[in-house]
Each structure stands twice: as structure tokens, then as C-alpha cells.
Amino acid sequence: MLVIFEKIVTIISVWAIPVLLFVIPVLAFIRKVKVYEVFIDGAKEGFEVAVKIIPYLVAILVAIGMLRASGAIDIFVKLLSPLTNLIGLPAEALPAALMRPLSGSGTLGIATELMVAHGPDSFIGKLVSTFYGSTETTFYVVAVYFGAVGVRKTRHAVPGGLIGDLAGLLAALFICRLMFA
Amino acid sequence: MLNYIWLGMMAIAVVVGAINGKLPEVTKAAFDYAKTSVDIALGLIGIMALWLGIMKIADEAGLVRILARLIRPISKRLFPDIPSEHPAIGAMVLNIAANWLGLSNAATPFGLKAMEELQKLNKHKDTASNAMATFLALNTGSITLIPATIIGVRVSLNSSNPAEIIGTTIFASTCATIFAVTGTKLLQRLPAFRLPDDTESTTKDGEDA
Numbered sequence: 001m002l003v004i005f006e007k008i009v010t011i012i013s014v015w016a017i018p019v020l021l022f023v024i025p026v027l028a029f030i031r032k033v034k035v036y037e038v039f040i041d042g043a044k045e046g047f048e049v050a051v052k053i054i055p056y057l058v059a060i061l062v063a064i065g066m067l068r069a070s071g072a073i074d075i076f077v078k079l080l081s082p083l084t085n086l087i088g089l090p091a092e093a094l095p096a097a098l099m100r101p102l103s104g105s106g107t108l109g110i111a112t113e114l115m116v117a118h119g120p121d122s123f124i125g126k127l128v129s130t131f132y133g134s135t136e137t138t139f140y141v142v143a144v145y146f147g148a149v150g151v152r153k154t155r156h157a158v159p160g161g162l163i164g165d166l167a168g169l170l171a172a173l174f175i176c177r178l179m180f181a
Numbered sequence: 182m183l184n185y186i187w188l189g190m191m192a193i194a195v196v197v198g199a200i201n202g203k204l205p206e207v208t209k210a211a212f213d214y215a216k217t218s219v220d221i222a223l224g225l226i227g228i229m230a231l232w233l234g235i236m237k238i239a240d241e242a243g244l245v246r247i248l249a250r251l252i253r254p255i256s257k258r259l260f261p262d263i264p265s266e267h268p269a270i271g272a273m274v275l276n277i278a279a280n281w282l283g284l285s286n287a288a289t290p291f292g293l294k295a296m297e298e299l300q301k302l303n304k305h306k307d308t309a310s311n312a313m314a315t316f317l318a319l320n321t322g323s324i325t326l327i328p329a330t331i332i333g334v335r336v337s338l339n340s341s342n343p344a345e346i347i348g349t350t351i352f353a354s355t356c357a358t359i360f361a362v363t364g365t366k367l368l369q370r371l372p373a374f375r376l377p378d379d380t381e382s383t384t385k386d387g388e389d390a
């Protein structure tokens with residue numbers, strides 16, 4: 001069943017963009033939209049938006065990069081290990097979980113290292129694989145999305161995102177222990 | 182909020198880096214990531230231009246409005262402050278659909294377009310609106326149907342069943358999305374996060390900020 005589901009979603013992912021790029025202009029043309037002119041008009045904003053997010057990205061990514069390089073994550077892992085032992089989260093997998101809201105590539109790196117060390121089909125391998133897909137990189141999304149519109153006071157957006165990250169982590173642990181342990 | 186988190190990250194990095202004798206690495210990371218940020222942003226320009234152009238065509242043809250109308254039963258609950266045929270809804274739907282399918286190249290431009298539309302309805306331009314925070318929650322949680330990247334890594338490491346983690350990923354990411362959205366919706370009522378003139382929630386809760 002999983003295989004059929006995977007096939008269907010893969011087919012949709014392959015077709016989605018070409019279909020959008022075909023259907024939207026054709027339908028618009030039928031509805032008498034001057035497709036080329038309108039496209040150019042919309043595309044003009046691309047540069048502006050991309051440049052606008054630079055200061056927000058620099059602020060967030062530099063802080064995350066420095067934190068990673070300092071080895072602070074290892075200290076958090078040590079501090080949190082009594083708690084994680086209690087809920088049955090293997091200590092080796094904790095860095096991947098802590099990295100998830102901060103950096104997608106960082107999580108992928110840690111997950112890959114762990115799968116090389118323990119094997120992709122080990123419990124830890126499957127657990128960190130699930131961690132990787134369980135949430136998006138909260139801080140990156142906040143920086144880029146709010147940066148694009150110049151919002152600086154993010155109110156409850158960050159705590160809300162982190163609640164999701166924590167829920168994703170616990171749900172990943174729960175379902176992996178149920179299915180793979 | 183970001184003030185404290187950002188300061189905390191920078192300060193901890195320098196102090197821990199000094200204790201660990203990793204200050205040169207910390208410095209290098211600061212410069213490397215500053216450069217990476219610009220690379221990411223510049224890399225977005227072309228792809229942003231493409232999707233914003235297509236979005237504009239869809240908008241002019243009335244297709245975004247049709248999409249918004251279809252999703253109305255859900256959007257009314259999630260985004261009570263946004264008129265149900267507003268272009269923001271259409272852009273958000275496209276963003277979330279692209280995210281679920283793992284089409285991140287399309288998801289970001291749609292997401293930024295949605296933020297721009299939400300900003301038009303925002304009364305405090307430097308402050309996140311409730312709708313923005315809810316949209317962010319949908320994005321940071323983000324259901325993943327096929328985690329293609331990690332499956333690729335598992336294939337390259339000779340996993341006997343690389344796709345085995347699809348089911349667990351869907352479960353975990355769905356939980357993350359539900360909790361992120363519910364958490365955000367609950368947090369927006371707290372006095373600490375309340376908007377300056379948020380009369381709707383003050384009257385509803387019968388208390389003052």
C-alpha cells in the first residue's frame with residue numbers, strides 16, 4: 001500500500017509544476033488575459049522580494065551558524081540527556097532533534113552521519129530520518145517570510161512554530177517506537 | 182521574542198566557543214553564513230520572478246479567486262480576519278500544496294506572495310497579524326507526504342527499505358502541523374502577544390489586556 005501511495009505522490013510531484021505552467025497561462029489566455037505582458041509585470045517583483053529578505057536571513061543564519069560552530073549543541077545534548085532518557089529518546093539522536101528548527105542542512109548532515117554510523121535500517125537511522133521530515137526549519141521560515149514584508153515584531157509566531165517542532169519530535173519518537181522498536 | 186532568541190544564540194555561541202577553544206570556527210561560521218544568506222536570497226530571484234509572473238496571470242484570470250472559494254470552509258476557520266475571496270487565500274493554498282508535495286522551489290515564492298497579500302490587510306505593518314502567525318504555523322509544521330531528500334540519502338546508504346519512513350514522517354509532520362496551528366491560535370489570546378487594538382479578543386474573553 002505504501003508503494004502505491006508513494007507512486008501516486010511521486011507522479012503528482014513530477015506533473016504538478018509542468019501542469020501549472022501549462023494550465024494557468026492557457027486558461028488565462030482563453031479568459032482574454034494578455035499573458036505575456038501580465039507575466040512580465042508580475043515577475044518584476046521577484047528581484048525586490050529576494051533582496052528584501054537579505055538582512056533577515058543574515059541575522060538568523062549567522063546566529064545559527066555561530067551556535068553550531070561553538071559546540072553549544074553538544075552542551076544542550078548533555079543537559080537534556082536525563083530528560084530524553086526518560087522518554088526513551090536515544091542520546092545519539094538528540095542533536096538531530098535539536099538542530100531541526102534551526103537548520104535543514106544541519107539536520108540532514110547529522111542524520112546522514114548517524115545513518116552511516118548505525119546503519120539506515122537501525123532504529124536510530126529510521127528515527128532521525130523521521131525527524132528530518134517531521135517539521136520545517138522554523139527559524140528560516142520566520143526570517144524569510146516576515147523579512148519579505150518587513151515585519152519585525154513576530155509576536156507568537158516563533159513560540160507557535162516551536163510548539164509544532166516539539167510536537168513533531170515527540171510524535172516521531174512515539175510512532176517510530178511503535179513501528180520500528 | 183526574536184530579540185531574546187537572537188541575542189541568546191549569539192551570546193551563547195561566543196561564550197561556549199571561547200570555553201571550547203572554538204572561537205576561530207565561530208568567526209569563520211559568522212562570515213560563511215553571512216555569505217550563504219546572500220547566495221540563498223540571490224538564488225531566489227529567478228525562481229521568484231517565474232512564480233510571481235505565473236501567479237499574476239492566475240490572478241488576472243480569476244483563477245486564484247476560484248481556488249480561494251473552493252477552500253472557503255477551511256479558510257474561514259483558520260483565517261477569520263481574511264475575506265474568503267482575498268488573493269492571500271489563493272496564494273496560501275498554492276504554498277501549502279507545494280509544501281506538501283515537497284516542491285520547495287515553488288512553495289517559497291507562493292508563500293512570500295501570500296505574506297505580501299496578508300500584509301496589505303495588516304493594520305500594524307511592523308507587527309505580525311494573527312493570520313500571518315497562523316500561516317507561519319502551517320508552514321513550520323508543514324505536512325510532508327514524500328520526504329524525497331532523506332529517502333535519497335537512505336538509498337545511497339543501501340537501506341533495505343528506504344521509503345519505510347514515509348508513514349512515520351506523515352504521522353509526525355501531521356501532528357506537528359496540528360499542534361503548531363492550535364498552539365498559535367491559543368497563544369494569540371495571551372496578553373503578552375495581544376495586538377495593541379485587538380478589541381475582538383478582549384471583548385470575547387471579557388477582560389482587558
